[in-house]
Amino acid sequence: MSHPIIHWRIGGAQGSGIDKAAQLFARACVHSGLAVLGQREYHSNIAGRHSYFDIALGVEPPTSVAEYPQLLVAMDGESLFRHLPMMRSGTTVIANRASLGLTLEKLPYLDAPLREKLRHDYGNELSVQKMIDSATGRGVTCLSVDIEGEQARIAEQLERPSKEVKRALNTLMVALGGALLGLGERALQTAMTKLFPRPEHRQLNAATISHAYRLAEAQNWPCGELAAPARAPARLLLDATQSVALGKLAAGLGLQSYYPISPATEESSFLERYPSVASREGEPFHPRIIQVEDEIAALSVAAGAALTGVRAATATSGPGLSLMAEGLGWAGMNELPLVITLYQRGGPSTGMPTRTEQGDLLFAIHAGHGEFPRLVMASASTEEAFYDAMEAFNYAERFDLPVIHLLDKMLTTSLASVLPFDSQRVPIERGRIASPAAGEARARPFQFTSDGLSPRLPLGQPGSAHWRTGVEHGESGLVTENPQIRERMMEKRAARLAMILDELPEEAMLRHYGEADAPLLLISWGSNLGAIQDAIARLEKGGHRARAVQIRILWPFPSTAVEKALAGAQSTVVVEANHSAQLASLLQSQTGHHPDHLVVKYSGRPICGDALAEALELIANGNGEARMVLKNPYE
Amino acid sequence: MSHPIIHWRIGGAQGSGIDKAAQLFARACVHSGLAVLGQREYHSNIAGRHSYFDIALGVEPPTSVAEYPQLLVAMDGESLFRHLPMMRSGTTVIANRASLGLTLEKLPYLDAPLREKLRHDYGNELSVQKMIDSATGRGVTCLSVDIEGEQARIAEQLERPSKEVKRALNTLMVALGGALLGLGERALQTAMTKLFPRPEHRQLNAATISHAYRLAEAQNWPCGELAAPARAPARLLLDATQSVALGKLAAGLGLQSYYPISPATEESSFLERYPSVASREGEPFHPRIIQVEDEIAALSVAAGAALTGVRAATATSGPGLSLMAEGLGWAGMNELPLVITLYQRGGPSTGMPTRTEQGDLLFAIHAGHGEFPRLVMASASTEEAFYDAMEAFNYAERFDLPVIHLLDKMLTTSLASVLPFDSQRVPIERGRIASPAAGEARARPFQFTSDGLSPRLPLGQPGSAHWRTGVEHGESGLVTENPQIRERMMEKRAARLAMILDELPEEAMLRHYGEADAPLLLISWGSNLGAIQDAIARLEKGGHRARAVQIRILWPFPSTAVEKALAGAQSTVVVEANHSAQLASLLQSQTGHHPDHLVVKYSGRPICGDALAEALELIANGNGEARMVLKNPYE
Amino acid sequence: MHEQPILNAKDFQSPQAADWCAGCGDFGILKAIQQALAALGRPPEQVAVFGGIGCSGKTPYYLSSSGIHTLHGRVLPFALGAKLANPALSVIAVAGDGDGLSIGGAHFINAARRNIDITYILYNNGVYGLTKGQAAPTLHLGEQLHTMALPSDQAALNPLLLALASGYSWLGRGYAYEGKSLARLVEQALRHPGTAILEVLQPCPTYNRIQTREWYSETHPQSGEPRLYPLAEHGYDGLIPPDADTTTIQAKQAACFARLNEWGEHIPLGVFLEDLSRPAYPEDGGGNRAIADPAGKSLARLEGIYAQLQIP
Amino acid sequence: MHEQPILNAKDFQSPQAADWCAGCGDFGILKAIQQALAALGRPPEQVAVFGGIGCSGKTPYYLSSSGIHTLHGRVLPFALGAKLANPALSVIAVAGDGDGLSIGGAHFINAARRNIDITYILYNNGVYGLTKGQAAPTLHLGEQLHTMALPSDQAALNPLLLALASGYSWLGRGYAYEGKSLARLVEQALRHPGTAILEVLQPCPTYNRIQTREWYSETHPQSGEPRLYPLAEHGYDGLIPPDADTTTIQAKQAACFARLNEWGEHIPLGVFLEDLSRPAYPEDGGGNRAIADPAGKSLARLEGIYAQLQIP
């Protein structure tokens, strides 16, 4: 286990404490001074089905979890059936001895195709033991522990009923894994104390942890030693829903409306927990977080709020955006700053609410009838999400238009350790606000100006009474069907797309990774970036040089900057988590460039660095196909 | 007036009988054996504002009205202010003498920019007389009639109150124009009889018509003689809402749901007039036409109906499609045949409800989150609309997907004379319908088959109980999150896009006009086709050879066929009635071809053959810009 | 017409196991629907159950009838479309309180206006179950679930009161754990020849720890009366006969209104209204019939319509 | 607070001439709003009038206050959003019966649940005016406008009955051509500290030739009583005082329910309910204030929140 980054996985039934286990492990790592990146996979029912949590850890922040982990902690037998096939030579599994006898037939929730595949690959009358034997054969170390026995011993020692002790199964499994990896017991104990406020729970979990460490020692496990940095910096542990929420608060959010939907709800729920936010000057802020009756209302309430001049936003997922299409057009027609945070999930329709996909890019760009300006941007990581959430409001107000900020389910379950965000790094830019002189004629919300932006008129300010409308209008906001005004208004609205590309710095629109002269160019957007960075590092080890460009502003499309990035590339690969390769078609429509390869994944599971690197290696070796699909039947 | 096609225009206030006048004129032309094409322009309020109606007439069916007509019949002074600037040398105006003294100041509804423009072009203190003088100076013939005097004479002759006679102003003006053009008085009288069922109205209008013809004679007007074909074939006079409705009835429509919206409502209202449609065998059909509470319900009710196996449709405009985005995805996910007839109007948002635009193409292609198959098609004319409405159901059922059939406001007010539609020309193709054997296991609505189409299972048939869902599912319609099934289902749904391009004949996907070796290639879609055909004919007179390709199926995009069409073109021009040139960007994304020129119009008024020809002539002469905007401040 | 085989609840069970949380009230509703469908006696393929989105909306998967999992809030128009197109179907719509009263509100208030013969079952659990515990429109002002950061700042909607105002011609309320009477209510709703709504009080043990099974089972500390009581046993009769006059109708509606306002200490169950005075929507038309001859030629004859558009 | 200048109806007139049809009831409503706003005494820029889509929805253009022409059916959430963000605004929402009860139905029934202080004026003309004469949800079963091919097959919705069921805390009904009492009703609605709905019976001479001005002015052939009658003159009082108990509230609501069911021969006008017992939504928070210092740096201090997410 000499890799600088370690890939850990825990699997078990939804509701059996997988989340808590992962939290515990991640926190312990951070306490040890390590950086972590987690990823959670689960079914969209409430309880019972299989779920797993990946955590990558390292001295340097990991950018991707792996499809093929180095350590699997299996809470139950189903986890072994599902994940053992993904364990490769040199990796380790910790299993409960009691589950070794489990047979395939006994699993109620295993999906039929996986059952068939397992039978096909491993033969009939399949048991966990048989799978472990096979894994051992390929060089996987399987450590099976008599969990029941150990728990009985803990119960005895603590003089507590074994039923209680059994509830700490997740802690026990985490601790066994921790011991194996060489994670300091102290760190785990400290993390545990934070997670369990009640003394009786603490006592039980403390005993469980130390029992696990003693056991590993006693059994002479081949325990590693985690490289721990000298100083452990304070880190926030959060996912992108939280960093977006924090970014919105930093940006001075006035109102957020929402209708619950996975995986967007968490952002609004988090905001609801902070009805009062401290200010550096004077009174605290009271952002209003408003649950409404549907997404149409969510958009409309936010738009109503934006009309008063406050920073207003809503957060939703694909089905919600579908319902917001009409309101989006109203905002565009009214040159109204508004932020829509879109957490993409597996589509189409209700689709796969708890799985990831980058399936809404072209819809975000084209949602709403008719032609109106909007800005579509995408964040790649928990950290970017914070600063981008701040920028989103700046863009909305500088250019007076709705901004769609794209994230995805993967980012909502990417538990990352990050240095505390600097809320002053992004200066707040509110665009041009009108200061109507008293006694002037009627205020003109759509005034023609030299640059095509009209000073903004918040409702309720002295001397600023005005009209707004979704009907075509003149400068005053009154309806007109005059062809000349119509043409000028269409041109005025459209002009800000070019203005955005002119005014924004290149690094706001796209970012480069890797060496500028690397021959293989990966082009992508959003959450794949981490896997791409990871893959570039892996490729390098194999002697292949690759670089990447991450397109951050997708509409208006930064064609000039992208064309510059394309220059010199020997081969281009578009990487996307969708079926139709939406960025590739956008790229072709906006630059004429047809990428040499597509690497796509649309199983609803995120693209990981290790699997991506394998596909790219084929490409780098000249063996890649034009369209490559990342598939993994066991995920 | 020797042109084979004559362009007639009548202008006046909304509610003053413009429509009836145009109907009368058009019918009289058809009675004379001529073919007509009309186009109506009006404001979106209920009454009072300026409105005008163009009619093109000829022995051969005209394909476009003109921006610059040959004969203007002005019902009021405002019409003269608005349209005189568009009258060119050699054309004629019929005006009411009483309006000659009218000044610009007296017009309540004239929009400010037009007022300014008129002042700028014609000087201050502008009167109708001044404008007429200017027109006369450039070679326009102005016939001013003492309308009040003539009406007084008619009243006297009929011994009826002059108030009544005044109501027939529109008939009088039409008849004066008819006399001038040489339209047979008999034809006009016959047409009038049909339009006015009440005897007292007939008497008045008959007298008015003959008075007008006598007057023209008495005043020695330079009356022409209309070339009338030997035999006048029976023709239907209708617009595209009616031809789509008829096409749906011919196609065996089972249910149409709708929510009122301009300009789509007319189609459903027309259908409501025929609750019973005769059948060639047995009982008449009773298509259900259902007004519902909104467009979301309209889509959902149609989807519910489609589930039972009937042919189901809805008709709407842009704002309605925005609200249908989510339901569309459900239909796509459920492989459900469904037809959405989309009448585009000026956007964005509420936009210009009574003006035309081709602004929803990319939205129709991308509406709805996630990725699912759909077919998007567009009709170019009243006649195509009928056959395409029939085909739309065939496509929906052959490929089990939602079909969006694009039309636009222009087509809804294109009054055309056409030969009666042959409802048997398009064979009805219902795709594959399941016949579940009794006693079989659960029916599988999403069964994997070799070609990826599952036999359709209507609700309520024996042995066919089944599940459907917008959640990702297996063959049975039960939910699954298994990655392998997910991948296969995504592939199954997507595969039908390639299938469509494989199976449909080329002429269903695109049509060619003009000589195959003409160097200038016009590429377009939808209602511009007529103007393009007209422009090609005009260009030919100027010695320029052009051809056109009309893309009829826009999604999946028929790239191969389009690429074939592109071959050999020396210069390509995309013609569209929108701002951003949506077809051009689709073309580039799907074929890589970047057109040499764009000709767009986005004032909300349709593209006409004469103005288009002028732009194309510049291009043909090498003087065209890359992007040319058709503008006409007087429209 | 059809020969009706004798069916029992088992015939309406699906091979698919329900994945609701243990103790969820939805299980009781599912069972009641199975029993009612068996009593109705129509074969599964003649029954179409439409579900909204929510825990409740999954019910169709657990029935052997045709089952359509629609979109959040849209279950009623889907169901109505199917019934309009194929009046021979028995159509049930099931959905949560969020689905019906929030996002589906426009459909909720317009669905009964044609009095089409469908049955709508609304699962009232006070919460958005599937999205993990936000306030549904049935949660009362000031109530706070453990999943909420703050108490609800919104007054509750009363589903049946809204249904009365929207003209549903049959109104009933059942309780998820009173299986027998619930099954009977579902059956009555199904047999009613018009648009019927049945509200079911449905404990959600996972997210609603206020209106719990225990809470519903409580009796009044003073009177000893149970919280849930059957209307019928209190002499209440919501029947409006076919020939009722306006005075009778209004009196019945007023009585219904009064009962619908009861909540908290005493909550009535049973049939609040059964209005037979409203005409049911005609069942003719629709249906899936041949539209083309064997050669694929359209059977429609449009000449009659052409005659009205034709010149000369 | 503000110094209130003395205003009159003219101060609320817009330079833009209304383009409604001659004789349209909308003119009367417009005038009443102008008078009520003058009586309220807040300057035009402190008033925001939101319009839906329909003939009715154009009202904001004809007022000198701020006027927002929103989307069909969405006028309430737009208005609520503005009021939530800037509680100092006086907010009015105006819309047609189609806008409010069809497409806007979900918002209609949810808008009053927070009892936010806005006034909603619903123009009841029985028809979709702007789209040229289709049946609105207020058109009664069997009624047929001259623009309709067939009589309506849908029962009407009763706006105020639905509003009662949805918890609006002030319910009133006026008539477009009784200018004085209408202006008074608008003013009362504006002054009510919660969500108020005012239904206005609004003749549409162009498309509704059933409920015409003449029809509304008719008196009963037998009794000689006018069709439209003022509630107040019949001793009706819809006031629920702030401290009312449940029994009072329910009695008032029952009386209100009875009156709301009157239609046809006798149609009551006036205030049906004025419920002061419901808490109004807090007016604190919101508002447009500085979020950055002059250098553009955010004023928000997130350290308190970070502390909860931070390790160690």
Ligand SMILES: Cc1ncc(C[n+]2csc(CCOP(=O)(O)OP(=O)(O)O)c2C)c(N)n1
């Ligand atoms: C358009 C849309 N918005 C939001 C969601 C997310 N969503 C799924 S179920 C649900 C609410 C469920 O509550 P309820 O209808 O009461 O059903 P329950 O789960 O309580 O049975 C929501 C908001 C969705 N599926 N679609």
Ligand SMILES: Cc1ncc(C[n+]2csc(CCOP(=O)(O)OP(=O)(O)O)c2C)c(N)n1
């Ligand atoms: C989403 C959407 N659907 C349909 C329309 C078309 N539309 C405009 S106004 C209107 C109805 C108007 O009726 P009502 O609300 O009663 O207002 P009125 O004109 O009678 O005052 C409709 C359906 C629209 N603008 N937007």
Ligand code: SF4
């Ligand atoms: S969350 Fe509540 S409603 Fe949903 S299944 Fe669990 S207990 Fe039932």
Ligand code: SF4
């Ligand atoms: S159509 Fe009716 S509601 Fe609309 S302006 Fe005319 S009269 Fe008024």
Ligand SMILES: [Mg+2]
């Ligand atoms: Mg619920």
Ligand SMILES: [Mg+2]
């Ligand atoms: Mg109306």
